Amino acid sequence: xxxxxxxxxxxxxxxMNVYDAQRxxxxxxxxxxxxxxxxxxxxxxxxxxxxxxxxxxxxxxxxLGRLRVTKDEAARSGRQMSIAVAGCVAQAEGAEIIRRAPxxxxxxxxxxxxxxxxxxxxxEREGRALETEFPVxxxxxxxxxxxxxxxxxxxxxxxxxxxxxxDKFCTFCVVPYTRGAEVSRPVSxxxxxxxxxxxxxxREITLIGQNVNAYHGEGPDGRTWSLGDLLYRLARIPGxxxxxxxxxxPRDVDDTLIAAHRDLPEIMPFVHLPVQSGSxxxxxxxxxxxxxxxxxxxxxxFRAARQDIAFSSDFIVGFPGETEEDFAATLALVTQxxxxxxxxxxxxxxxxxxxxxxxxxxxxxxxxxxxxxxxxLIDDQQSAFNRAAIGRTVDVLFERPARNPGQIVGRTAxxxxxxxxxxxxxxxxxxxVTIDSxxxxxxxxxxxxxxxxxxxxxxxxxxxVTTGA
Ligand code: SAM
Ligand code: SF4
Numbered sequence: 001x002x003x004x005x006x007x008x009x010x011x012x013x014x015x016m017n018v019y020d021a022q023r024x025x026x027x028x029x030x031x032x033x034x035x036x037x038x039x040x041x042x043x044x045x046x047x048x049x050x051x052x053x054x055x056x057x058x059x060x061x062x063x064l065g066r067l068r069v070t071k072d073e074a075a076r077s078g079r080q081m082s083i084a085v086a087g088c089v090a091q092a093e094g095a096e097i098i099r100r101a102p103x104x105x106x107x108x109x110x111x112x113x114x115x116x117x118x119x120x121x122x123x124e125r126e127g128r129a130l131e132t133e134f135p136v137x138x139x140x141x142x143x144x145x146x147x148x149x150x151x152x153x154x155x156x157x158x159x160x161x162x163x164x165x166x167d168k169f170c171t172f173c174v175v176p177y178t179r180g181a182e183v184s185r186p187v188s189x190x191x192x193x194x195x196x197x198x199x200x201x202x203r204e205i206t207l208i209g210q211n212v213n214a215y216h217g218e219g220p221d222g223r224t225w226s227l228g229d230l231l232y233r234l235a236r237i238p239g240x241x242x243x244x245x246x247x248x249x250p251r252d253v254d255d256t257l258i259a260a261h262r263d264l265p266e267i268m269p270f271v272h273l274p275v276q277s278g279s280x281x282x283x284x285x286x287x288x289x290x291x292x293x294x295x296x297x298x299x300x301x302f303r304a305a306r307q308d309i310a311f312s313s314d315f316i317v318g319f320p321g322e323t324e325e326d327f328a329a330t331l332a333l334v335t336q337x338x339x340x341x342x343x344x345x346x347x348x349x350x351x352x353x354x355x356x357x358x359x360x361x362x363x364x365x366x367x368x369x370x371x372x373x374x375x376x377l378i379d380d381q382q383s384a385f386n387r388a389a390i391g392r393t394v395d396v397l398f399e400r401p402a403r404n405p406g407q408i409v410g411r412t413a414x415x416x417x418x419x420x421x422x423x424x425x426x427x428x429x430x431x432x433v434t435i436d437s438x439x440x441x442x443x444x445x446x447x448x449x450x451x452x453x454x455x456x457x458x459x460x461x462x463x464x465v466t467t468g469a
Contacts (some may be wrong), residue, residue: 007033008042013050014057015208015246017087019159021048023084024113026144031117039070041212042081044120049087050121053348060089061101068103075330082123084108084116088178101415110164110179110287111135114142134180140189151200152270156240157411157429158202160193161185162217162230163209168249170276171287171355172316172347184209185219187225191233197354198239201297203428204397205234206244213248213257220397228256235266241430242397242413247314250298250413262305269463270304270340270414273298274314280331282319285358294334299337308463310340310385310414317374318347318367327370334377340385340414342378346371386416386443387436392451393448393456394418396433398426418443432456 007028011021013218019260024046025035039045047063050056067083074081084106085097091109094386098107105123108116122129140161151158151231165180194205209215212227219225225233231243242264251271261267273295275334277283280291302309315330334342346367349356362370389412396418398410408422418433432453448456 002032004032004034005043006036006041006285007044008036008039009046009048010063011051011462012049012056012087013208015159016161016164017050017234018047019161020086020113021046022026022112022146022150022154022159024048024116025115026146026150027116029147029150030144031120039067041277044068044082044084046086048082049089051088051092051350053180053345055348057089057093058098059095059414060085064103065100071103081229082106082120085160086110088174089368090321091178092174094130097127106130107132109133111139114139115457132417136205138183138185140185145193145196145363148200149200151197155358156202156397157204157206158197159206159208160190160197161209161311162190162207162227162245163212163215165395166210167214168211168251168289169287169354171285171358172319172350172353174353177352179210182211182214185213185228185235186218190217191237193235194237194240196218198237201239201428203239204242204244205240206246207234208246210247211249211252212245213252213254222428226254226256228254228258230372231257231260231264231267235264238239239264243267244270248273250275250288250295252283253298253424255303257306260299261309268413269309271302271309272303272312272314275333275414276314276316277322277326278330279322280329282322282326285321286316286319286355292329295333296336304390305339306463309415311337312341312343313337315342315344315374316347317370318362320347320355320362321360322347322370327374330374331377334374334381338385341382344371344374344378356416382441385414386441389416389443390438391435393432395430395456396420396445397430398422398428400427403417412443416443417441419443420445420447422447 011017035180036042049060071081080106086108090107092143094107097104105128106119106384107130111134112131163184165182166175167182169176215227216224275295278292394412396410396412398408402409402419406421407419409417409419412418420433432448433445434448434452435443437444
């Protein structure tokens with residue numbers, strides 16, 4: 001029997017890349033590969049890349065420079081190492097990578113991961129292999145499923161891709177070009193995946209998609225199901241105690257999704273809803289196709305359904321043409337909404353996108369200044385949100401032993417890490433925790449007494465506005 005070959009995957013960027021990396025590991029397991037934590041002893045290294053901003057893209061070439069040294073060292077000790085570039089940089093710059101980086105053996109775009117075994121064979125035969133087509137067949141039908149032991153090793157929380165690609169064409173964004181048109185997976189396949197995960201100990205599922213609430217998958221009844229319909233069904237799968245979804249677009253929030261938040265305690269009251277800017281002028285130039293007020297109204301609908309709901313968002317500062325007045329509108333929106341967390345980025349022109357041709361770029365100093373002010377405001381809101389947990393009893397889903405001996409770490413409904421001293425038997429359970437203090441972004445607490453737990457649960461029930469409709 002041949003000894004197993006070793007595979008090292010390094011993922012950059014979004015949650016979908018994390019999920020894709022796992023599916024590549026599962027698919028290559030069938031070819032005799034086992035995962036290794038270091039590139040040094042790997043027979044195959046995959047860089048699963050991100051193209052969303054220039055900085056993210058450029059990381060690939062510096063990492064390839066380091067890998068050239070590792071590959072040469074392996075060759076000197078008589079071992080052949082192959083290097084593959086996957087992900088959105090592979091899709092956008094495939095031929096350029098082949099030209100610029102002779103160290104690379106395989107370039108594979110996100111829609112072709114199921115062809116990895118054939119690409120490996122082709123690279124062995126022909127020296128190098130490139131595939132960045134958008135194949136007509138559904139890659140999910142061909143990617144191998146994780147083995148039960150792989151699911152258990154990955155822990156109690158799992159991503160499941162339900163939708164991929166984007167038809168929105170925001171003028172700054174590469175996603176519609178690198179991930180292609182919007183495609184939704186059929187409901188039955190998602191139910192199968194979630195059931196398999198639940199049967200092997202997974203308790204929390206995050207449904208992911210570039211535009212997850214644009215989900216419109218074929219239902220088992222022949223109807224097209226929305227994300228809300230899907231959530232109602234997945235909440236019934238035994239073992240699944242928490243459901244999340246990311247990333248949503250404000251235009252695609254429909255009444256079924258809002259109702260699902262109202263009706264299903266399994267859906268966590270924490271929604272990532274990017275807005276990008278608070279200025280209508282800039283939102284129009286970004287082709288977001290909603291105004292700041294329309295965004296506010298979407299937030300209000302969520303809040304009316306579930307009083308304890310909290311939000312996170314994404315912001316871009318320094319989009320071409322953004323004035324101080326536009327930026328002030330963004331600050332005003334953030335102040336008004338009050339976020340539990342948010343990500344903010346300096347605008348980065350991406351080749352091939354409409355905004356890359358727009359003039360009137362803000363200066364580097366203006367961008368830095370705006371980013372600092374926005375991040376300061378968001379940090380203040382996040383700290384206040386976290387501090388508000390002190391003294392309260394909140395539900396925590398326990399995930400794993402923490403770094404400190406004897407401590408177990410889990411997450412609250414709002415993804416705040418929470419640490420308690422307890423036995424590892426509690427991993428996989430949701431337990432009420434009374435929060436005593438805050439250390440940076442982590443909550444520290446103790447397992448709650450029965451009376452503290454009862455009080456907390458009546459508060460949560462009150463926050464969930466159940467009209468029975
Ligand atoms: N689909 C999501 C949406 O509609 O907002 C997000 C997709 S993108 C992977 C994640 C975030 O990256 C975006 O929300 C945006 O804030 C940021 N982003 C995308 N393109 C960017 C660019 N060219 N420059 C700076 N930030 C960018
Ligand atoms: Fe990019 Fe999101 Fe806009 Fe689609 S909706 S183009 S993924 S920012």
